[in-house]
Amino acid sequence: MSERIQKLLAAAGIGSRRGVEAWIEAGRVSVNGRLARLGDRAESLAEIRIDGQPVLQRVAAPEEHALLVYHKPVGEVTTRSDPEQRPTVFERLPPRSSGRWIVVGRLDVNTSGLLLFTTDGELAHRLMHPSSEVEREYRVEICGDPGPEELARLRAGVMLEDGRGAFDRILAEESPPGRARYRVLLREGRNREVRRLWQAVGFEVSRLMRVRYGSMVLPADLRPGQWRVANGAELAELSSAARAKPRGRAPLRPGVGS
Numbered sequence: 001m002s003e004r005i006q007k008l009l010a011a012a013g014i015g016s017r018r019g020v021e022a023w024i025e026a027g028r029v030s031v032n033g034r035l036a037r038l039g040d041r042a043e044s045l046a047e048i049r050i051d052g053q054p055v056l057q058r059v060a061a062p063e064e065h066a067l068l069v070y071h072k073p074v075g076e077v078t079t080r081s082d083p084e085q086r087p088t089v090f091e092r093l094p095p096r097s098s099g100r101w102i103v104v105g106r107l108d109v110n111t112s113g114l115l116l117f118t119t120d121g122e123l124a125h126r127l128m129h130p131s132s133e134v135e136r137e138y139r140v141e142i143c144g145d146p147g148p149e150e151l152a153r154l155r156a157g158v159m160l161e162d163g164r165g166a167f168d169r170i171l172a173e174e175s176p177p178g179r180a181r182y183r184v185l186l187r188e189g190r191n192r193e194v195r196r197l198w199q200a201v202g203f204e205v206s207r208l209m210r211v212r213y214g215s216m217v218l219p220a221d222l223r224p225g226q227w228r229v230a231n232g233a234e235l236a237e238l239s240s241a242a243r244a245k246p247r248g249r250a251p252l253r254p255g256v257g258s
Contacts (some may be wrong), residue, residue, distance in 0.1 A: 001023065001040065001056060001232075003041060004039070004040070004041055005020065005024065005029065005031065005036055005040050005041065005042050005048070006018075006020035006021050006024070007122070008042055008048075009048070009055070009121070009208075010121030010122050011034065011120065011121060011122050012055075012121070014050075014055055014099060014122060016102070016121050016124065016125055017121065017122070018125075020186070021038060023050060024036050024037065024038055024040075024069075025038065028050055028051050029048070029049070029050055030048070030049045030052075031046050031047070031048055032046055032047050033047065037042055047227060057107065057258040064118040065118065065119050065123070065235075066118065066119050066229055066230075066235075067116060067117070067118050067123075067221065067229070067230040067234065067235045067238065068093065068094075068101065068116065068228075068229055068230070069114070069116060069216060069218075069219065069227060069228050069229075069230050070089065070092070070093070070112075070114075070115045070116070070117060070226075070227040071112070071113065071114065071115075071218060071219075071222045071223060071224050071225065071226055071227070072107050072112055072113060072114075072115045072224070073110060073112055073224035073225050074109070074110055074224075075087065075089060076089050076109065077089070078103055078106040078107055078108075078115070078150040079118070082207070084244055086109065086233055089103065089115060090103075091253075092225055092227065093117060093227065094227070096119065096163070099119040100119065101117040101118070101119065102117065102118055102119065102120075102121055102124045103115060103116075103117055103124075104116040104117065104118060104124050104127045104128060104130045104213065105127070105128055105136070105189045105213065106191075107210060108192055108195075111210065112207045112209045112210075112224060113138070113139075113208075113210035113211055113218055114208040114209070114210045114211060114213055114216065114218040115210075116210065116213055116216060116238075117227075118187055120181050123238075123239055123242060126239075126242035126243065127213075127214065127238070127242045128189060130188055131227070132242050132243075133187040133188070134187065134213065134214045134241060134242060135168075135185055135186070135187055135212065135213075135214060136185070136186045136187070136188075136189060136210060136213055137183060137184070137185050137210070137211050137212035137213075138183070138184050138185075138186075138194055138208060138209060138211065139173075139181070139182075139183055139207075139208075139209045139211055140181070140182050140183075140184055140194060140198070140207070140208050140209075141174065141175075141179050141180070141181050141205070141206045141207040141208075142179065142180045142181070142182070142203045142204070142205060143178070143179065143203060143204045143205075143206050144178070144179075144180065144202075144203050145178075145180050146201065146202075146203055147181055150201040150202070150203070151170055153201055154166065154167050154170060154197055154198075155167055155170060156201040158189075158197060158201065159200075160193070160196050160197070160200060162190060162191075164188045165193055165196070165197050165200075166197070167184045167185060167189075167197065167219065168186060168187055169183075169185040170182055170183075170184050170185075171182065171183040171184075171194060180205065181200050194208060195208065209255050214238050214242065215234070215237045215238050215241050216230070216234060224256055
């Protein structure tokens with residue numbers, strides 16, 4: 001059975017659908033010796049090349065898709081290479097004999113916590129697409145002490161440079177003097193959105209940690225820089241959550257990530 005080339009390569013973990021489409025438009029992909037065009041289909045046993053390099057083996061006999069749970073430490077960047085020579089999250093990951101690890105969302109260099117990696121490009125696309133509204137939960141420490149008015153604004157929504165943003169839930173935690181700690185929940189993954197929301201009401205974030213992405217919770221025993229492979233049930237639950245329609249607000253979990 002034939003599939004669109006971008007779907008076939010994304011399912012094999014070689015790239016996202018959008019990324020493969022860009023490669024096709026740039027003339028980098030060929031199928032059975034012919035330059036591919038958008039809309040072309042191919043069989044899994046077709047001779048598919050990218051930049052002249054065959055990817056037949058990876059498409060014809062891919063490894064079973066996997067999901068990796070990683071505890072990102074502060075100081076690592078979420079890219080494959082960095083011009084400033086900073087350490088990247090990909091340096092610690094286990095090698096794959098086929099396909100590649102695709103990061104699900106990003107965390108900035110000063111944010112720690114849960115990062116997910118998968119070899120399934122289609123799953124990664126669904127988990128990150130705004131229409132899926134997959135929940136992201138964070139622990140955040142703020143310089144200062146926001147009052148009820150600021151918290152109400154953050155729940156109702158404030159205008160950012162790329163559109164309106166809001167927290168779905170905010171839960172106060174026990175805090176040290178001069179600081180305020182909260183758990184917050186979002187259903188989107190815009191760049192540095194948690195930090196920018198707090199800045200919009202006059203407060204700077206001093207510490208930020210993601211503790212949940214969809215159904216996947218950062219394991220309490222997973223230390224910064226460590227990873228583990230998710231089991232089949234965890235992968236199936238996350239995949240189901242990425243396909244499901246939002247059903248209202250989920251409660252924040254005071255114990256996760258502690």
